[in-house]
Amino acid sequence: MTGLSKNFGSLEAVRSIDFEINDGEIVGFLGVNGAGKTTTLRMITGFLIPTGGTVYVDDLNILDHAYEIQKQIGYLAELNPLYSEMSVYDFLEFIADIRKIRGKQFKEALARVVEQCGLKGVVHRTISNCSKGFRQRIGLASTMIHDPDILILDEPVTGLDPNQIVEIRGLIKELGKEKLVLMSSHILQEIQVTVDRIIIIHEGEIVADGTNEELMSNFMGNVHLTMEVKDATIDSVSNIESAIPSVKFLNSEPKNGHQILHLEYSRENDPREELFKFAVDSKWIILSMNPHTANLEDIFRSLTVTGGANA
Amino acid sequence: MRNIKTIFLREIRAYFNSPMAYIFLVIFAIINGYFFTNTFFLINQSDLRILFGIIPIVYLFFIPAVSMGLIAGEQNTGTIEIITTLPITNSEFVIGKFLAAFTLILLGLGATVVHFITLVYVGTNVDYGALFSGYFGLALIGAAYASIGTFTSSITENQVVAFILGVFVVLVFYLMDKMLLFVPSGLSGFIQYLSVEYHLSNISRGVIDSRNLIYFASVVGFFLFLTVQSIEVRKWR
Numbered sequence: 001m002t003g004l005s006k007n008f009g010s011l012e013a014v015r016s017i018d019f020e021i022n023d024g025e026i027v028g029f030l031g032v033n034g035a036g037k038t039t040t041l042r043m044i045t046g047f048l049i050p051t052g053g054t055v056y057v058d059d060l061n062i063l064d065h066a067y068e069i070q071k072q073i074g075y076l077a078e079l080n081p082l083y084s085e086m087s088v089y090d091f092l093e094f095i096a097d098i099r100k101i102r103g104k105q106f107k108e109a110l111a112r113v114v115e116q117c118g119l120k121g122v123v124h125r126t127i128s129n130c131s132k133g134f135r136q137r138i139g140l141a142s143t144m145i146h147d148p149d150i151l152i153l154d155e156p157v158t159g160l161d162p163n164q165i166v167e168i169r170g171l172i173k174e175l176g177k178e179k180l181v182l183m184s185s186h187i188l189q190e191i192q193v194t195v196d197r198i199i200i201i202h203e204g205e206i207v208a209d210g211t212n213e214e215l216m217s218n219f220m221g222n223v224h225l226t227m228e229v230k231d232a233t234i235d236s237v238s239n240i241e242s243a244i245p246s247v248k249f250l251n252s253e254p255k256n257g258h259q260i261l262h263l264e265y266s267r268e269n270d271p272r273e274e275l276f277k278f279a280v281d282s283k284w285i286i287l288s289m290n291p292h293t294a295n296l297e298d299i300f301r302s303l304t305v306t307g308g309a310n311a
Numbered sequence: 312m313r314n315i316k317t318i319f320l321r322e323i324r325a326y327f328n329s330p331m332a333y334i335f336l337v338i339f340a341i342i343n344g345y346f347f348t349n350t351f352f353l354i355n356q357s358d359l360r361i362l363f364g365i366i367p368i369v370y371l372f373f374i375p376a377v378s379m380g381l382i383a384g385e386q387n388t389g390t391i392e393i394i395t396t397l398p399i400t401n402s403e404f405v406i407g408k409f410l411a412a413f414t415l416i417l418l419g420l421g422a423t424v425v426h427f428i429t430l431v432y433v434g435t436n437v438d439y440g441a442l443f444s445g446y447f448g449l450a451l452i453g454a455a456y457a458s459i460g461t462f463t464s465s466i467t468e469n470q471v472v473a474f475i476l477g478v479f480v481v482l483v484f485y486l487m488d489k490m491l492l493f494v495p496s497g498l499s500g501f502i503q504y505l506s507v508e509y510h511l512s513n514i515s516r517g518v519i520d521s522r523n524l525i526y527f528a529s530v531v532g533f534f535l536f537l538t539v540q541s542i543e544v545r546k547w548r
Contacts, residue, residue: 045396049546070398077396081389083321085328090321097317098397142393 013039015204016053023149026176028195029184032304036204037184038078041154044182045075057150071099074143078154078184080136084128088119088138091127092145099146113141116171118164132159140168144175151175153183157190169194188300202304215299225263225272228287229279232259236282243278246271258287314399318407319414322381326415335377339419342369347426358438362426363445363515367507370456371485373419375477378412378460379470382542386468395546401539409461409535416453420446441517448514451527452507456481458534465541484530 014036021027029037042048044055046066055062057069083091092113096106114120117137122130127138136159143151156172157165172181172194185191191198198215200208208215232252237259241249246269250262265271272289279286326332346365354361382405385391394404431437463476487506491499503509507530510523 042392047392047396047546067398067400070396073396075396077389077392079389079392081392083325083390084388085325086321090324094317094321095393095397098314098399100313 013204014043017201017204017206019199019206019209021180021182023180024176024178025197026172026181026183026195028191028198029182029201030188030191030198030300031184031186031201033186035186035201035304037186037201038154039204040201041075041152041182041184045073045152046070047077071146072148073150073152074146074148076139076143076151076153076156080139082127082135082138082142085126087124087126088130089123091138092142095142096145101146109145109147112147113144116144117141118167133161133164136160137164137168140171149179151179151181151183153181155185156183157185157187165190188297200300200303207303208299223265223267223270224292225265225275226288226290226292227261227263227275228255228258228289229261230258230285230287232261232282232284236284237261239282240275240278244271244274247275314403315407315410318399318404319410322408322411323414326411331377331380332415332418335373335415336419336422339369339373340422340425343423344426347423351426351429358434359426359430359442359445362423363449366420366423366449367452367485367511370416370453371481372478374412374416374453374456375460375463375474375481377415378457379464379474379477381408381412381461382465382538383468383470383473384464386465387470391542391545395542401542402535405461405465405535405538405542409458409531409538412457412461413454416457417450420449420453441515444517444519445515447519448511451514451524452511455484455507455527455530455534458531458538459484462534462538462541465538 017036017040029040031037039048043050044062046062046069049063055069057072060069062069083094086094089110092110093106096102096109101109110123114123117140119134119137119141122134122138127135130138136156140153140156143153151172153172157168160168169190172183175181176196181195183191183195192212197211198208199206200215237249237252240247240261240263246265248264250264252259252261254260263275272291275289276286343362343365347359347362350361382391385394395401427442430442459480460473460477463480464470464473467473467476484505484507487502488508491503494502504526510526513520513523
């Protein structure tokens with residue numbers, strides 16, 4: 001998509017977003033509440049018309065070819081609206097019918113989504129009598145009934161219990177092997193374990209885009225190492241920087257007759273081995289050594305709390 | 312075409328899966344039955360003129376009630392998001408909805424056939440032509456009102472608002488004929504042409520003129536067109 005933007009009156013919900021996704025990719029759309037995730041997904045699915053820019057699916061423009069694009073997309077909306085007076089079977093049949101999946105084809109598709117989404121036993125229940133977790137799975141089943149090439153899932157795991165989350169996660173990963181999956185979430189851990197690529201959106205703009213590892217290396221500072229040592233003399237401690245150039249000595253503090261050393265090093269050259277040798281040479285006894293790397297959560301926080309663009 | 316049928320069948324099922332359809336049909340039958348039989352045996356005439364006079368008035372409230380949830384309900388529960396992101400055009404959606412409401416109205420009208428049967432048994436010199444054209448006119452007016460109700464249902468997500476607006480617009484169409492006195496004489500012909508009563512009276516007299524048919528077709532077409540536009544407009548906000 002190119003230069004996608006959406007204004008609600010004077011509110012700019014999404015400002016000129018650009019990204020490209022390919023088949024077989026699971027992309028996570030991450031952002032705090034109100035960042036513009038849902039608005040972006042709604043523009044991709046044709047529920048909203050962009051104020052500027054457009055969305056392309058296989059060279060088809062959403063503004064001119066919404067109908068063709070919608071055939072290829074399965075979309076699970078954020079609030080997962082369902083016709084609650086219908087039975088699960090009737091609802092799925094209704095959706096399948098509009099998707100032109102009928103008769104024998106429908107029976108097969110139904111069996112597939114019932115299996116995939118764990119709907120066995122509730123197929124003939126009325127939707128309003130289903131729990132939140134089941135409703136979520138019914139929604140998911142309805143988005144997959146036509147075996148779409150593109151799945152767009154807006155917060156797919158909200159309201160599920162931990163076991164169900166693991167199941168749905170596995171399902172999404174399985175589907176992502178051949179399909180394009182774009183899912184949104186404001187829960188970082190969720191995104192981190194499920195997707196191949198993360199797009200962090202903040203105040204309607206993309207502030208980061210990359211794989212888990214890429215984001216880590218791009219946005220992470222130095223590694224902070226805390227060492228607890230015994231028998232460290234002040235002299236030997238002050239020598240540490242000259243002995244191992246890649247290490248920066250921050251400070252030291254005494255604790256129960258031991259020394260706590262705070263060191264810092266850059267991520268590329270890990271000096272822990274040299275540190276160990278140095279400690280042996282200086283006759284220190286290492287009691288513990290704990291590196292702290294910034295995790296994705298820190299990155300997310302720094303990007304979305306501080307405004308982010310220049311982080 | 313197939314999509315219209317899918318939407319239509321879903322909507323009909325929704326009507327009959329809720330108390331809505333039953334309440335509508337029963338109360339519609341009771342009210343019409345009361346006003347009809349009240350005078351039928353007193354006036355000693357072998358026609359359904361009284362019934363045909365009452366039904367348009369009962370329609371004023373019943374049709375907006377039948378149609379108020381059609382689209383407002385979908386907007387309220389958010390299911391409109393399912394529909395607009397499925398490969399189905401807005402026109403198919405709107406026509407399917409409209410036909411469902413219209414079908415329920417026809418069923419209500421069908422329930423009044425019992426009075427027709429009474430008439431056939433007790434009456435003499437029954438004018439079947441007039442009865443047929445009377446029912447035909449009532450069906451047309453039902454279609455026109457249902458299209459208005461479909462439209463008012465599409466401009467809000469609140470069913471009560473949809474109902475009140477629906478009653479208002481339907482009332483305007485109904486009363487237009489009776490307000491001709493207050494209209495400048497140059498406009499009165501035009502206003503009269505717009506009024507539902509004017510066309511209905513022609514048809515119930517047994518004159519089925521293409522002008523009257525075109526009128527009802529245009530009212531239905533116009534309001535369904537507005538409905539499609541009003542759904543489309545939501546995407547642009």
